[in-house]
Amino acid sequence: MTVDDALTGETTELLQTLIRNECVNDGTPESGQETRNADVLTSVLEGAGLDLQVYEPLPGRRSVLTxxxxxxxxxxxxxxxxxxxxxxxSPEEWREDPFGGELIDGEVWGRGAIDMLNLTASMAVAVRELARAGRRRRGTLKYLAVADEEASGTYGADWLTRNHWDDVAADYVLTEFGGVPADLPGGRRLVIATSEKGLAWRRLVVHGTPGHGSMPWAADNALLTTAEVVRRLSAEGLGVRITDAWREFVGAMGLPEEFDEVLLDPGRVREAFDFLDLPTAKYCHAATHTTFSPNVVHGGSKTNVIPDRVELDLDVRTLPGVTGADVDAMLAELLGDLSDRVEVTAPASGREATQSPTDTPLYEALVRRVEAAHPGAEAAPWMNVGATDAAFFRKAGAVAYGAGLFGPATSLQEFSSRFHGHDERVDVESLGLSTQLWLDVVDDLLA
Ligand SMILES: [Zn+2]
Incomplete structure (x- = not known):
């Protein structure tokens, strides 16, 4: 694969600018202020003669399309x-300024360097290059720089696919993230995200009876009930399920057969985690379980009052084929004898897991291109256990993959630890590879 140094330089510079704009989304409607990055991308693309459409469902939450x-x-x-x-x-935990966008020893540092201003920048540079070259292709190419991915797309992809589908409609969508080299026991694999888990957040309201803190024995303390609920949530086997996506990934890992048997047995899959490195084991757990993570707790009012109410928020992530009703059934079974003291509510509307097929010309083009950049490695379909904007497009009927192309310096383990982590950074080689990937895929798919 030939990479154009001038384009790599353009992507690097654009990424630095996007990082410095500090479009931090803390989940509140007034945060993000993506207008700053949208404006930079607008001028980049307008410079090549492209027209931009602008969407701003709330002031500052701007997305642009060309x-x-x-x-x-x-x-x-x-x-x-x-x-x-x-x-x-958390700036104090960083070795460099998280919004400095500095280039140090061949790496661009800053929040968004991996998730996903790197890809947003490389896509814009590729689209500008295609516009400059001016060759008409048979197929249509769209570029969407979208706000609010980090808070479920409420003012971004979710809103756009519901309100402006005709504008953003596409047969195929590429977004974060894939083309990441993963060194697995069977050799190097390049993961391409073909599916992702769903969201089914739940709030448990645990009831008790108030009383004086001086006489706790036999009290109906809502916090003690909550502790028992949390204990049950950590039980082994909760939410385990072997899906087709997992089968496909296990097949691609190329492990010895006896290992596959364990990984595909819902009763034994946990045994395998002991033999994997920790990041891989964490992933394998998430890919084989609908997970219930108790992450927020509110309750109690005063040290000498036994609490009669505790709220416990669960981050629930569902596997393909698992519905919200299935989640409620799992919780009902788990609560069992406690169910009269615990109310289960859904504080946010969920989304089910989504999946795209791999027998498409786009998937084949991605495989060809990522394998060419890593001789000897094989591409492998992979389930993203997080949530991305791809879900909204799959739901609307598009085939969507998480793509990109990373060099050996950014392994999947490295990649995962920098994702939303401290010291987020990306190597310049990967920026060049991703830019070239988009150009090559456009050549393949849109002819
Ligand atoms: Zn992201």
């Missing part, structure tokens, strides 16, 4: 989509 029309209405439409917001940082 389209390069194809010549053949029957040919496919490809959307390259990157988000422009980033998650907050």
């Amino acid at each position: 389209t390069i029309e194809g010549t053949d209405p029957q040919a496919p439409t490809l959307l390259l989509m990157g988000h422009t917001d980033v998650v907050p940082v």
